[in-house]
Amino acid sequence: MSSSPTTHDASSQEADLEFEEEAPRAGVTTARLGALVPLVLGVSAAFVSFGLGIGTLGDPGAGLWPFAISVAMIVASLIAVLRAKQDRDVEAFDxxxxxxxxxxxxxxxxxxxxxxxxxxxxxxxxxxxxxxxxxxxxxxxxxxxxxxxxxxxxxxxxxxxxxxxxxxx
Structure with a gap:
């Protein structure tokens, strides 16, 4: 009796999941620390961007794009800090x-x-x-x-x- 490709694929995937090594999980503190590092980098980069000169959209300075990326980092990091308690998929540092x-x-x-x-x-x-x-x-x-x-x-x-x-x- 031959099995269909989907049956074989499903059993193969189950076998793969059994052998996957589960990474050790971390808690809220690690999740917050992991979000604070890019937050500090984003804030630091924002200050450096101002030193380069932001300019305007019509006449952008050298710091405009670094500043935009810094703001994106800050926003993403703040969201990660605020969601740290709900985040269950944080790996421990090893x-x-x-x-x-x-x-x-x-x-x-x-x-x-x-x-x-x-x-x-x-x-x-x-x-x-x-x-x-x-x-x-x-x-x-x-x-x-x-x-x-x-x-x-x-x-x-x-x-x-x-x-x-x-x-x-």
Whole structure:
């Protein structure tokens, strides 16, 4: 007796659900902390946006779009803070947060080095770090991708589009 494709699919899905590992759940405090981090970032970015100059819709300043994104972050974060008690799908922090934290720290270091030594060296180092350390790939692909990507970004933004970003060459 053969089973129909939908019967097989349904039993296959049930088997997959049995083997899925349930992530540890967290409480309201974790949900609120998870919403407060982007709220603080959004408020900080809004202040930086004002420093860049908002301008008007007819004559936008450099800070207009960063400000709009900041406002969106603030609103979404406030909604998440207010809904934290009802949110039942919050995962507890575990070792999985380490690569995320390292990614954020590496981007902060990248942003700090960019105006000091240009984008070429920090870009290549960031890519090697992400590919080798965070991606757990070998040295060859990490270095090859970092070099090719850095040269491609240089060609695109510095040579082709003449974007005024700090660069060595």
């Amino acid at each position: 070792r999985g947060v380490v690569p995320v934290a390292l990614s954020v720290v590496s981007l902060v270091v990248y942003a700090a080095l960019l105006p000091v030594i240009g984008f070429e060296i920090p870009t290549a180092l960031l890519l090697v770090f992400w590919i080798k350390v965070l991606g757990k790939e070998g040295w060859r692909p990490a270095i090859a991708v970092a070099i090719v990507a850095t040269v491609a970004v240089y060609a695109l933004f510095v040579i082709l589009f003449a974007v005024p970003i700090p660069h060595l060459f």
